[in-house]
Amino acid sequence: MVGVRKFKIAAIQVGPIARAAKREEVVERLRGLLEEAAEKNATLAVFPELTLTTFFPKWLIDTQEEVDSYFEKGDITKGPCKPLFDLAKHRGIGFYLGYAELTEDGHHFNTSILVDNRGEVVHKYRKVHLPGFVEPIADVPFQQLEKRYFEYGDLGFEAVRTNPEWIDATVGMLICNDRRWPEAWRSYSLQGMDLMLIGYNSVANAVGLFGDKENKTLRQYHSDLSVQSNAYFNSCYAVSVGKCGNEEGQNLLAGSLIVDPTGRTMVQSEIEDDDVMVREIDLDETIVGKQKMFDFARHRRPECYTRLTEQKGAVALPPYSEKK
Amino acid sequence: MVGVRKFKIAAIQVGPIARAAKREEVVERLRGLLEEAAEKNATLAVFPELTLTTFFPKWLIDTQEEVDSYFEKGDITKGPCKPLFDLAKHRGIGFYLGYAELTEDGHHFNTSILVDNRGEVVHKYRKVHLPGFVEPIADVPFQQLEKRYFEYGDLGFEAVRTNPEWIDATVGMLICNDRRWPEAWRSYSLQGMDLMLIGYNSVANAVGLFGDKENKTLRQYHSDLSVQSNAYFNSCYAVSVGKCGNEEGQNLLAGSLIVDPTGRTMVQSEIEDDDVMVREIDLDETIVGKQKMFDFARHRRPECYTRLTEQKGAVALPPYSEKK
Numbered sequence: 149m150v151g152v153r154k155f156k157i158a159a160i161q162v163g164p165i166a167r168a169a170k171r172e173e174v175v176e177r178l179r180g181l182l183e184e185a186a187e188k189n190a191t192l193a194v195f196p197e198l199t200l201t202t203f204f205p206k207w208l209i210d211t212q213e214e215v216d217s218y219f220e221k222g223d224i225t226k227g228p229c230k231p232l233f234d235l236a237k238h239r240g241i242g243f244y245l246g247y248a249e250l251t252e253d254g255h256h257f258n259t260s261i262l263v264d265n266r267g268e269v270v271h272k273y274r275k276v277h278l279p280g281f282v283e284p285i286a287d288v289p290f291q292q293l294e295k296r297y298f299e300y301g302d303l304g305f306e307a308v309r310t311n312p313e314w315i316d317a318t319v320g321m322l323i324c325n326d327r328r329w330p331e332a333w334r335s336y337s338l339q340g341m342d343l344m345l346i347g348y349n350s351v352a353n354a355v356g357l358f359g360d361k362e363n364k365t366l367r368q369y370h371s372d373l374s375v376q377s378n379a380y381f382n383s384c385y386a387v388s389v390g391k392c393g394n395e396e397g398q399n400l401l402a403g404s405l406i407v408d409p410t411g412r413t414m415v416q417s418e419i420e421d422d423d424v425m426v427r428e429i430d431l432d433e434t435i436v437g438k439q440k441m442f443d444f445a446r447h448r449r450p451e452c453y454t455r456l457t458e459q460k461g462a463v464a465l466p467p468y469s470e471k472k
Numbered sequence: 473m474v475g476v477r478k479f480k481i482a483a484i485q486v487g488p489i490a491r492a493a494k495r496e497e498v499v500e501r502l503r504g505l506l507e508e509a510a511e512k513n514a515t516l517a518v519f520p521e522l523t524l525t526t527f528f529p530k531w532l533i534d535t536q537e538e539v540d541s542y543f544e545k546g547d548i549t550k551g552p553c554k555p556l557f558d559l560a561k562h563r564g565i566g567f568y569l570g571y572a573e574l575t576e577d578g579h580h581f582n583t584s585i586l587v588d589n590r591g592e593v594v595h596k597y598r599k600v601h602l603p604g605f606v607e608p609i610a611d612v613p614f615q616q617l618e619k620r621y622f623e624y625g626d627l628g629f630e631a632v633r634t635n636p637e638w639i640d641a642t643v644g645m646l647i648c649n650d651r652r653w654p655e656a657w658r659s660y661s662l663q664g665m666d667l668m669l670i671g672y673n674s675v676a677n678a679v680g681l682f683g684d685k686e687n688k689t690l691r692q693y694h695s696d697l698s699v700q701s702n703a704y705f706n707s708c709y710a711v712s713v714g715k716c717g718n719e720e721g722q723n724l725l726a727g728s729l730i731v732d733p734t735g736r737t738m739v740q741s742e743i744e745d746d747d748v749m750v751r752e753i754d755l756d757e758t759i760v761g762k763q764k765m766f767d768f769a770r771h772r773r774p775e776c777y778t779r780l781t782e783q784k785g786a787v788a789l790p791p792y793s794e795k796k
Contacts, residue, residue, distance in 0.1 A: 276773050279765070304776050309792040318789055328765070330654030330705060331777040338779045340788035366734060370704060373735055377701030380694060381654060410690060411697055438786070441603070441652070445785025449600050452628050453655040455662045457781045461769025462762070464664035465642055468633040 151316020154430040158185035158193035159387050161404035163421035164395035167202045171228040174200050179231045181424055186239035188426040196391040197246035197324045197347035205297055206290040206398050219250035237267030246347035258298045260321050264314055271308040273321035274301030277329050290398050305335035317343045324348040327374045337382035342434040346388040352399035368403045380411030383437025385429050393420040409434040475640025478754040482509035482517035483711050485728035487745035488719035491526045495552040498524050503555045505748055510563035512750040520715040521570035521648045521671035529621055530614040530722050543574035561591030570671035582622045584645050595632040597645035598625030601653050614722050629659035641667045648672035651698045661706035666758040670712040676723035692727050704735030707761025709753050717744040733758040
């Protein structure tokens with residue numbers, strides 16, 4: 149059997165979600181967007197990070213009870229998100245969905261799942277590169293407290309092969325800040341990954357937290373650059389999708405995009421609201437890069453990369469001293 | 473003593489060098505360009521890869537004697553390149569120079585050196601990521617035989633701290649294809665590298681070798697993207713300089729550039745010939761990225777990156793099988 153290598157993929161950008169929004173309302177909105185993707189003949193759609201709620205790590209939240217209210221408990225296919233899984237099965241459209249996961253045994257993760265065309269969860273990823281802080285920063289309009297509300301993902305970077313009758317892909321999943329870390333991409337492409345799916349909530353004006361010189365234009369550039377370059381370095385398609393717009397006073401980046409294996413943008417959203425963009429991709433287009441410029445077996449030199457795994461932080465060289 | 477963190481740096485792009493060009497003529501040309509950089513008050517200048525000769529790996533060369541004629545033997549500071557070292561000392565301008573190195577004991581490397589403002593060699597790098605092939609490919613107008621003529625660099629990625637009275641930098645050096653490998657950049661930035669120097673000879677139309685869809689525009693995009701993205705991911709300045717133009721019938725990329733620690737191009741050559749571009753850089757501008765978004769000690773997760781050093785080539789996942 150020859151698998152499905154050429155198919156249509158949807159980037160589903162989502163506009164702001166209010167703090168008070170009910171989960172059922174959000175899911176109904178997402179269901180409509182997924183329906184639109186299916187109408188456009190997409191067989192896989194990508195939603196953002198933490199798609200079901202407002203981006204709550206911007207606040208220092210008083211009670212664990214309120215924190216937990218932003219999380220999904222139990223079997224996600226059976227709760228308020230059930231309409232998404234039903235539609236996936238009914239229309240034969242799989243999806244990537246980011247959400248806050250509270251496990252049965254009380255662990256909190258920033259998670260994404262891959263759902264196939266039968267509406268079944270076929271893979272899960274938990275965000276490894278949590279940005280931000282554990283403790284709040286004084287005198288900033290918004291916090292970035294992901295390190296407070298989430299635990300580090302415990303599933304590593306495990307790619308997954310999909311049912312070739314649906315799509316014949318080796319899929320990697322990342323979440324938001326992960327996309328800026330080449331180690332994450334490479335960990336997947338060393339498993340033959342040819343399609344990377346990414347959701348994000350990226351602040352457009354990170355006042356006080358990441359340096360005051362970063363305006364929206366620069367942060368969009370960084371978001372695009374991270375995906376374009378790593379798609380090129382790893383010869384894969386990448387779909388990177390944001391929750392965007394003015395969300396409870398905080399501006400989130402839009403600019404969701406689909407990038408080809410040469411690192412070029414195929415399509416990018418030009419609005420700051422819900423947006424369903426569909427493009428046909430052909431995973432065989434990833435092969436030339438994997439066999440030529442980025443044939444890892446011929447060209448990588450892992451014996452020279454030992455610092456990458458033996459060190460975590462940078463270790464400055466000793467000060468200069470005269471050698472001669 | 474407070475070191476020199478703010479200074480002027482020169483990207484010295486070099487036009488084609490003929491096969492028949494005498495070494496003394498080339499050096500005299502380079503000396504003039506270095507003089508021009510000094511006139512523009514640069515204290516460090518960057519020359520391309522294999523600056524002293526034509527890019528000979530494009531040919532299958534019959535005899536080892538001819539191959540060796542493209543290499544520098546013995547102490548490079550004393551041979552035909554001596555005028556460059558003399559000028560460095562006289563004008564107080566250091567430089568990065570790429571050349572083919574034949575060691576006393578007969579090893580062949582694609583090498584770059586860092587020379588300080590006293591005209592002394594303070595560091596050496598030997599290219600790790602040799603592209604191309606050992607054996608020639610049939611029916612292509614030009615070969616890429618770096619894997620035939622050079623041995624893999626045996627010095628790893630060792631950054632160097634420079635004399636702070638000249639420039640107070642932690643310098644990394646890469647050569648050409650190395651710039652496309654994030655592992656190389658990260659190996660340096662884990663040592664606190666804040667200034668990356670790169671020389672290249674990159675084919676503008678790699679007919680038959682790297683896929684026929686890669687035209688000059690795309691290859692320039694890849695060259696730029698590699699430097700911009702990795703400068704951003706590692707919060708360093710980067711100077712990437714090519715030997716360019718129509719060299720013995722082969723078109724080499726121009727577009728030499730200086731990139732800031734946010735990944736933005738400060739200046740890029742618009743000609744395909746000798747070009748001396750000077751910009752002031754302030755290494756303190758690298759600090760915010762290293763302390764915020766890319767504070768490795770807080771944000772990297774090396775326990776998840778083990779594939780990067782345990783594996784060389786990609787290992788495809790087993791074919792899909794029904795799990796449920």
